[in-house]
Amino acid sequence: MNQLKFSLAVLLLAAFSFSLSAQEQPLAEQGCGISIKSDWLTKYQAGDIPRAEKSLVTEYIPMRLVIVGETDGSGYVDPLKVLKTFQVLNEDFANSNIQFYLTSIDYLNKTSLYNHSTTSTGSNLAFRENQPNVINTYIVGTAGGACGYATPRTNYLIMDKDCMGTIDRTWSHEMGHVFTLAHTFYGWEGVGEISNIELTERAPNTVRYRGEDIPVERVDSSNCATAADGFCDTSPDYLMERWACTFDGIYRDSLTDPDSTRFAVNAGNIMSYVSDNCLGEDGFSDEQEMAMITNLAARNDFRSNTSGAGAVAANGEDMNLLLPENNATLENSDYVELHWNAVPNADFYIVQINTSTNFNGGVFNTYTTTDTTYTIEEDLTPNRRYFWRVRPVNRYLVESDFGEQTFRFRNGEFPVATIDxxxxxxxxxxxxxxxxxxxxxxxxxxxxxxxxxxxxxxxxxxxxxxxxxxxxxxxxxxxxxxxxxxxxxxxxxxxxxxxxxxxxxxxxxxx
Ligand SMILES: [Zn+2]
Missing domain, CATH: 2.60.40.1930 (Macroglobulin (MG2) domain)
Structure with missing residues (x-):
């Protein structure tokens, strides 16, 4: 009877996992492609590296965005989505007094990087494109089957464009790796799948990963400083696949530690593989934050050289579109030069062009520039009407609106009234x-x-x-x-x- 019940439970569990992963595509892709615990973190946790003081002023970290496309220039992520995710990233690091600011938004057309099947291929290709003294974030179409990945103590990370958005925390997770954090379930990556864990049976004392026996964290905190991620304020976690939380904010089953103590895995830490919708506002623990702050103080591969004095959001209300004049009919269909005014505090502009005034649906094209002019060189359809608008963006505080003006021009074959x-x-x-x-x-x-x-x-x-x-x-x-x-x-x-x-x-x- 018991045995029957057990098999039934296993069957149900299997069915449930299956439906979850189907439902969560592309989130069902593993959160992250590379997991390494760095020697630096091990030394830090052993007390060999003194803790830095938490800075009372915000540290601004320079970030370069590289929007990767196919070699023919297609497939770019929507820059508006990137800016929304960038805001989430900064919210996640606000408690550590760490903020990122954009030094540039670059476009790179390279299919081999845009669509790479292994993380080692992607790492090697991205490494060659890196710029020094900044954190390079590459946003690609397929990141080796992962949502993103990063190697501790490097100055770059790679993101899948489908793992960005207002609720997505992959960028924050990968940035945690850049600052040396390991997964909360560190060691269990080697076990592969949750279905390989006997939930009701005692967990082993160690799990084998990357040629090492990693101590399994016990519920009584007796080994928390040396087991798994080495942090005592992150709860024991053996879940190495994307998992959903219950309404109570835990994993749906209890697990069993090496002392045979049953425990619930708490949802809420960014360095776990819990679904993003289970994460609260502060997704890093205090000890994780102290480790990142200390690591930041020791970094010499990028430097903050700004006090953040220019951190004032740009205001869309200051945007005035200039040329072509509204309702202009243009004779030249090879290219169109758009002009607008310089908006106070704007370091970048997002230009959208569309075939209707509804910019909420599919937009014909979106461009970014640091200039107050942009030349559209794509083939615009002759004798067709286009609408355009511009959003000013500050490099620190990227939240802003588009200007209220939307201008239109007709890409006419025949001049009607204007540019003659x-x-x-x-x-x-x-x-x-x-x-x-x-x-x-x-x-x-x-x-x-x-x-x-x-x-x-x-x-x-x-x-x-x-x-x-x-x-x-x-x-x-x-x-x-x-x-x-x-x-x-x-x-x-x-x-x-x-x-x-x-x-x-x-x-x-x-x-
Ligand atoms: Zn990870």
Whole structure:
């Protein structure tokens, strides 16, 4: 009877595990591809490395993002998803007074890295792309079948793009490894699967992993400093596969330690393989945090050289889109140059272009740039309407909104009213760049018709600095002079209209 019940339970358990892993794709992929306990951590836990003081001021760690795509440039992760996950990463490290800031967002087109089947292949390929003095985060399509992986005491980690999002903590977990933390279930990686553990039977004194016998952690804390992850404030954990927690925040079965004591594995630690939805706000234990802080103080492969003085979120309300003018029809379908103003505190801009005003669904394309201009060089469909908007982003505090403006342009085959090729050819703006104080000349020749001329010089914030309206000009041409002595050095936009035809020019004023 008992035996029958037991087999039934095993069957049910097997069925349950199966449905869980099917349901949790791609989270069912193992959390992490490499697990090593570093010699540094072993020495630290033995007391051979003095603990650092927890810094009262925030330590800012430079982070380089590498968005990896296929060699043809397809497959990139959505940068908006990355920024959301970056916020979660910083929330997880806030209690340690550690914050990451973005030094650059780079794109790398390399199918062999984008889609790699083993962690050693990915590590080797990424290693060659590393930049020094920063933590390099590579975001790929397939990370060797893992959600992510990192090696302790290196300055890079690799993430699967499907393991990012507002509830996903893989990035925090891998960063824990970078700062030397081991899994809470360290040693059990070698056992392979939870189904290999006899839950009701006494666990062995040691488990074999990477050629070593790793002591199994006991419930009475007698060996917590040397067993498993070596931390006494993380609970015993033998679960080396992704697992779901119960409503009580534990594993659904009790386990049995080497002293035959039954215990529940607590959910909640980032360095375990519990499902992300079981993790609370503070997913690292105090001892894990002290180890990371101490390790950070000893690192020389990256350095914080900033006080974080620029950590002010950018505000989407300060965003003004400039060119092409809203509703413009463009003649040139090979490329489109977008311009907007420089927003205070913005270090990056996210540019979205779409074929409708609904940016919440599938967006045609998303770009990132540090400039206030972006040239779309993909083949835009001729005679089609496109909408675009821009979000300013601060490198420390990445939360921000898109500007409220959405501009549209028609990528027309035939010029309808605005950017006019004939007028464009007839107009010269010189000198450009122009020294402040020197006159800027607008010269028109052989206009083909008499008409009225209007022009405006607009600064990067979208303000009109100089303008004249309704000047009568005749077909042979005109000559206008703009005084630049009152203008600050920088980039300006000159809009010239003749009889409703439009020409725009970028003008640089130098000091
Ligand atoms: Zn891991």
């Amino acid at each position: 090729a004939g007028l464009n050819a007839a107009i010269t703006v010189a000198p450009n760049p122009v020294f402040g104080g020197q006159d800027l000349r607008i010269n028109g020749q052989d206009l083909g018709e008499n008409g009225t001329l209007t022009y405006a010089l607009i600064d990067p914030a979208g303000r009109t600095m100089i303008s004249r309206e309704n000047i009568r000009v005749n077909a042979s041409g005109f000559n206008e002079r703009l005084q630049t002595s009152t203008l600050a050095a920088g980039v300006y936009f000159l809009r010239i209209q003749l009889n409703g035809k439009l020409v725009t020019r970028r003008v640089m004023v130098t000091p």
